[in-house]
Amino acid sequence: MQAFEEITPNPKIDFSAIKEAVKLFKNHAGTWILASFFILLISLGYVFLMIPFNRVTHASAPTMPALLRLFLPSPTALMPRYPILIPIILAFYITTIFFSAGLYRMATKQVRGQSFSIRDLVRCDRGETISLFIFSIAFWVYHTCIRLVNYHLWYQSTLHPHSPLLLSAFYFGFALQLLIFITVDALLLFTLPLIVDQQMNLIGAISKSFHTLKRQCLMAMLFYIVVRIFAVIGWLLCAIGILVAFPVVTLSVTILYRNFFIGSSSPPAPDKKLFEPAIPPGN
Secondary structure, eight states: OOOGGGOOOOOSOOTHHHHHHHHHHHHTHHHHHHHHHHHHHHHHHHHHHHHHHHHHHHTTSOOOOHHHHTTSOOOOOHHHHOGGGHHHHHHHHHHHHHHHHHHHHHHHHHHTTOOOOGGGGTOOOHHHHHHHHHHHHHHHHHHHHHHHHHHHHHHHHHHOTTOHHHHHHHHHHHHHHHHHHHHHHHHTTTHHHHHHHHOOOHHHHHHHHHHHHGGGHHHHHHHHHHHHHHHHHHHHTHHHHHHHHHHHHHHHHHHHHHHHHOSTTSOOOTTOSSOOOOOOTTO
């Protein structure tokens, strides 16, 4: 086994991480597909639960252009019309964040060369639970604000379709939101891996991710766009695509995390006194 000190972090955005992620996925495809299938069932349950409410609101709510919907949360009038749905939507966000963290827990173990299983999807200590719960609330508030602003802007644009200046202002607003959305998500790319791998609190993980990626912000944004498009393609291919897209996107981000952060602060392998080395980049 390679000595831990011989592993040198490689702190740069490298798109070969996606290719390596596909390779790692193939090595444990069964475990990853099972984990993704479990998350898919929860997502589909939420979608079917919301269908009756979506039909009512979509009849009067305008539809955003498809290109914007790839990155920005879709506009919605659900919460203003049905406040009772807020706990359901919030519960879905909390569940999504917790299971996303579970996928990163599985991925960090795999890139470290440790054994992992479907049980890692739900394995979570008290510190992680608190950080993930707070992150879920913050993430929900962040997305909700964007959704409501999107709904208001696009709805107003449909009321004034013959005003070029007004429409230009609305599209500029959408473009600005898109830029902010991608930038924030890209700079916080390592938040969940830092929480589950280094047991950092939420503020520490957000700060470390931000300060690590801010000098490579443009490359981080481009990487985020690529993996986001890959995830969207997975959704468009329905179940089969999602079962592959979820793990590959998670592994891609985790491989970047490994390249940036593997070092003396990484936690040891379970039941071992010495640190378990990660797989060196490219191998």
